[in-house]
Amino acid sequence: MDKEEIILNKTREVLNKMGWLNKYKMEQMLSDYQSSEVHTIECISKGEFVNVTKIAQSLYMTRSAASKIAKKLLDKKLIERYQRTENKKEVYFRLTEKGREVNEIHENLHKEFLARDKVVFDEITEEQLAGFLAFIQRYSKHLDEEIKREGREIT
Template sequence: MESADAVKQHVYEQFIRFLHVYESFSDTEIDHFLSIAERERIENFPHNITAVHVIDCIGRHEPINSTAIAGKMELSKASITKIGGKLLADGLVERMQLNDNKKESYFRLTPQGKKIFDLHERIHANEAERLHRFLDKYSAVEMKIIGSFLKDYSAEMELRISGGTAKR
């Protein structure tokens, strides 16, 4: 039987391999989005998949503020503030205030942001179906462990990125 340290080392090695493969996949994925966006004449398409997912979150819940986006996406508010600023500068989202709350800013999609939202929704549905087929080979218990690992390690990585302000 393998020692716990040997199993941890194996997990680490597989995780590093996953990161390398995923980085290549992410480059391909964003290139795929960009090629479709270009074909459909969608301008200012973000070159960062997380920014596309922020657009998706805004499109599904608008009007929505940074705190709510961070909560729904399980990212830090600092990450959302940074991405939101870039999306504002690119003309993909706009800030607004609700009549009953002049203190707080909310995001909503511009017409250009809506085009990206619609494209993402189409492509995301195909990818979700593909992942669901892949996960069919795992039991419910195994998928729960996989989900727990991904959630916990994502929080750990975000904590490192944000310098200690990640949500736990």
């Protein structure tokens, strides 16, 4: 196996383990919501003037998929639409009180998972962190360029 396969396989293995370990608690605490809905709520909570395009770009999905999720969230009264006075054409989303509650549960679960895994992250040296981040940033940039080259940018 070459280094590319080793890195990708080990990364996938770690992410799958993390997902499997977190899944039970996430499903237990957020049983009424799909993962895509919760992550869309998170996206809206962290952004300013979030619309369908911003959701699609942030979550690497099509605008059509983002629009469908937004409709579900609107129907469940987790988000609401609004328009800015200076731009009546564009529709934006913000969380309702119910949406903020779901987001808070999600954030608290992430904090719990980070606390669980803190022992590993406490051991990483600054040099290891710098090398890891440099690699991830370089690989991410390469993937961005490939997405652009294939004409698959989300607009």
